[in-house]
Amino acid sequence: MTLHAPESRARPGRPRSERAHRAVLEAAADLLLEGGLGAATIEAIAARAGVSKVTIYKWWPTRGAVAVEAYFYRYHQTMDFQDTGDLASDLRAQIAGVLKAFRGRAGAVMAALIGEAQSDPDLAETLRASWIEPRRVASATVVQRAIDRGEVRADVDVQLLLDQIYGPIYFRLLLGHQPLDDSLALSLVRTALDGVRA
Amino acid sequence: MTLHAPESRARPGRPRSERAHRAVLEAAADLLLEGGLGAATIEAIAARAGVSKVTIYKWWPTRGAVAVEAYFYRYHQTMDFQDTGDLASDLRAQIAGVLKAFRGRAGAVMAALIGEAQSDPDLAETLRASWIEPRRVASATVVQRAIDRGEVRADVDVQLLLDQIYGPIYFRLLLGHQPLDDSLALSLVRTALDGVRA
Amino acid sequence: MTLHAPESRARPGRPRSERAHRAVLEAAADLLLEGGLGAATIEAIAARAGVSKVTIYKWWPTRGAVAVEAYFYRYHQTMDFQDTGDLASDLRAQIAGVLKAFRGRAGAVMAALIGEAQSDPDLAETLRASWIEPRRVASATVVQRAIDRGEVRADVDVQLLLDQIYGPIYFRLLLGHQPLDDSLALSLVRTALDGVRA
Amino acid sequence: MTLHAPESRARPGRPRSERAHRAVLEAAADLLLEGGLGAATIEAIAARAGVSKVTIYKWWPTRGAVAVEAYFYRYHQTMDFQDTGDLASDLRAQIAGVLKAFRGRAGAVMAALIGEAQSDPDLAETLRASWIEPRRVASATVVQRAIDRGEVRADVDVQLLLDQIYGPIYFRLLLGHQPLDDSLALSLVRTALDGVRA
DNA sequence: AAGTAATCGAGACGGTACGTCCGGTCTTCCT
DNA sequence: AGGAAGACCGGACGTACCGTCTCGATTACTT
Numbered sequence: 001m002t003l004h005a006p007e008s009r010a011r012p013g014r015p016r017s018e019r020a021h022r023a024v025l026e027a028a029a030d031l032l033l034e035g036g037l038g039a040a041t042i043e044a045i046a047a048r049a050g051v052s053k054v055t056i057y058k059w060w061p062t063r064g065a066v067a068v069e070a071y072f073y074r075y076h077q078t079m080d081f082q083d084t085g086d087l088a089s090d091l092r093a094q095i096a097g098v099l100k101a102f103r104g105r106a107g108a109v110m111a112a113l114i115g116e117a118q119s120d121p122d123l124a125e126t127l128r129a130s131w132i133e134p135r136r137v138a139s140a141t142v143v144q145r146a147i148d149r150g151e152v153r154a155d156v157d158v159q160l161l162l163d164q165i166y167g168p169i170y171f172r173l174l175l176g177h178q179p180l181d182d183s184l185a186l187s188l189v190r191t192a193l194d195g196v197r198a
Numbered sequence: 199m200t201l202h203a204p205e206s207r208a209r210p211g212r213p214r215s216e217r218a219h220r221a222v223l224e225a226a227a228d229l230l231l232e233g234g235l236g237a238a239t240i241e242a243i244a245a246r247a248g249v250s251k252v253t254i255y256k257w258w259p260t261r262g263a264v265a266v267e268a269y270f271y272r273y274h275q276t277m278d279f280q281d282t283g284d285l286a287s288d289l290r291a292q293i294a295g296v297l298k299a300f301r302g303r304a305g306a307v308m309a310a311l312i313g314e315a316q317s318d319p320d321l322a323e324t325l326r327a328s329w330i331e332p333r334r335v336a337s338a339t340v341v342q343r344a345i346d347r348g349e350v351r352a353d354v355d356v357q358l359l360l361d362q363i364y365g366p367i368y369f370r371l372l373l374g375h376q377p378l379d380d381s382l383a384l385s386l387v388r389t390a391l392d393g394v395r396a
Numbered sequence: 397m398t399l400h401a402p403e404s405r406a407r408p409g410r411p412r413s414e415r416a417h418r419a420v421l422e423a424a425a426d427l428l429l430e431g432g433l434g435a436a437t438i439e440a441i442a443a444r445a446g447v448s449k450v451t452i453y454k455w456w457p458t459r460g461a462v463a464v465e466a467y468f469y470r471y472h473q474t475m476d477f478q479d480t481g482d483l484a485s486d487l488r489a490q491i492a493g494v495l496k497a498f499r500g501r502a503g504a505v506m507a508a509l510i511g512e513a514q515s516d517p518d519l520a521e522t523l524r525a526s527w528i529e530p531r532r533v534a535s536a537t538v539v540q541r542a543i544d545r546g547e548v549r550a551d552v553d554v555q556l557l558l559d560q561i562y563g564p565i566y567f568r569l570l571l572g573h574q575p576l577d578d579s580l581a582l583s584l585v586r587t588a589l590d591g592v593r594a
Numbered sequence: 595m596t597l598h599a600p601e602s603r604a605r606p607g608r609p610r611s612e613r614a615h616r617a618v619l620e621a622a623a624d625l626l627l628e629g630g631l632g633a634a635t636i637e638a639i640a641a642r643a644g645v646s647k648v649t650i651y652k653w654w655p656t657r658g659a660v661a662v663e664a665y666f667y668r669y670h671q672t673m674d675f676q677d678t679g680d681l682a683s684d685l686r687a688q689i690a691g692v693l694k695a696f697r698g699r700a701g702a703v704m705a706a707l708i709g710e711a712q713s714d715p716d717l718a719e720t721l722r723a724s725w726i727e728p729r730r731v732a733s734a735t736v737v738q739r740a741i742d743r744g745e746v747r748a749d750v751d752v753q754l755l756l757d758q759i760y761g762p763i764y765f766r767l768l769l770g771h772q773p774l775d776d777s778l779a780l781s782l783v784r785t786a787l788d789g790v791r792a
Numbered sequence: 793a794a795g796t797a798a799t800c801g802a803g804a805c806g807g808t809a810c811g812t813c814c815g816g817t818c819t820t821c822c823t
Numbered sequence: 824a825g826g827a828a829g830a831c832c833g834g835a836c837g838t839a840c841c842g843t844c845t846c847g848a849t850t851a852c853t854t
Contacts, residue, residue, distance in 0.1 A: 013829035014819040052832045111316050118313025119236050128375050156394045168365035177326050195393035196354045211798025212850040250801050409803035410845040448806045507712050514709025515632050524771050552790045556781050564761035573722050591789035592750045646827045
């Protein structure tokens, strides 16, 4: 018989205050929502959360790290990827959800986070691990099933296919040169699956 | 009353110092190269250029603006889009050039600029107008010719097609979840033209 | 003919703001008076003076330095040493002035400054040069005259004599084990001049 | 039921750890010696002693208090005041001891303690009670004996006389405007007893 | 030739946020 | 009931850039 949960062995010392932890995330999420990442300074978060700066630095390395966690804490997206057996419609459903989210405040915050990540390697890694990867794994599974069913060519580079579907969305989100219409869901999938050849 | 050509009307006062202008761009480009956008602060640029901060503010609104101009000044890319009559090979050639550039320092700087643009609307607009648009127009022309030749379906959304080709590249540049291999040129074009359907 | 004032040659750049300089000293003096040296933090001085912290750090190395200058700015003591030809009465007059000052707020501040100087060598040096030395020189002159007149033995160590007169005052100021009565003026001089031998 | 001697009545709970107490004093003394009072922060003492901050606060009110006790713990001066019947030589012997101590590390620490006492009334009181007073009482006794012997005038203010001997030493220790030579022992006593009158 | 106007360098200024240090207080578990 | 561990709030520290603001000096065009 194995002794379970050696990691939950109560360590000595005062335990981390869950109240403070939550207050920081709430405050950060509020600030992100109100004024974007620029408003979410460590000082502002600390002040609004009624928490000292040191407490924030204790648990998060940068303001970017607080922001991502706050983002997920607040917008903990229901990442419900369906797998109905029809690749095109499954992908369209997923894309539609992303588009909807990105047209709102969540999109602006995500854009700001990716922007910040360009000068904050930790944040970049966190974004990849916490946001991008989970979604890619789910999507990749759906695509793989389609390959297994013989719906998609077996020699397809799944990662690249996903980039050709989601890349354009992030590209437009970040550059803003074209809108994030709902119609994208249809067109993106169509091109990706059938190409544009006459 | 003397008439002058209105555009060459020499204004009174000391003319803008070309020496200072160039020095600023050189300094900014050096700093971008050495330490990324983070190192290219107005103060650092001014110090290295031997120019006063006010002179910089006189001619550029933000450090982002200086950075883009410095970027183009230094990396004034030869944007040679060929149009040989074969869409796939033309696109592959263009993509290969972008990939090569983005794998080097220029890619890191461009990523930083796009990142900064998320919190600097002026920079975002400058990037769209000076970088994205020219390339899109050139690419769009190539695609349009293919449509005219009947090589590509007439109902294709050209903008979206371009996003499905370039979007993945910027996506990987900014998120770094996948590499920017040369093989991308081939695969991206292939999927975009012929899809992945079995 | 000599070219005068090469030191007042107008240097390039915005000249130092006298308004800010004065505001800092006034604010620091107020704070010293109200709450002692402990209240005269750089932040508090900056806030009250309506001046940025950087401006203070630009002109003074430590808060101690600001404090001494503020002390002199506010309490610029009329250091009127008389020299009437009677050493005892001249010394008594000087001592009486010091005692009077030290029993009030100025004494508390001076004690705090000397205290702070124990961990701030710059402040210690400033105190010696700006406060102690001028007073010693004036006192030493008075004593030297008395020596010249034959009123005092020629082999006397003047510095030590002054320490035996002023040392006890600072000792009591700093340790507080005995009061700073006016009667000290009489007794200190009497012992120093005539000793206590029966 | 067990009976205990009432004065040794073992109180319930874990008894005070003598180990911790000593560790604190040793650590504090080390830090005082190495980096002066500035280095002897509560946190540093706790860390070096392997003791929690609370334990320190439990037994000492301020860091000044710890420092004085550590000072005495380490430099527990042999305060051997002799009383040979010759006031001058007795005083000289005492002064020589003080001078020797004050020229070394102990003097620097004492200066720092007196400095700190300017903003810490508790420390000031502790210093007076634990350091100044015992020495004054001993010295005063020696002087009183001399008065009784008729060696010194009966109307002399003993406290003031002691200040005129020890004040200059502390004055020089704290201000550093003059050295603490061994020759002081001789000169100080001579002036105090016989004055400087020609 | 004198005046006017724009620019330039230098650099001081108020301001915001940074990340760190230390002080005291607290909470939890261990002995 | 200690005591070690350590988290917490608060306050100040000294620094980095920001964008603005004088200054005196320079360099053209205008009269």
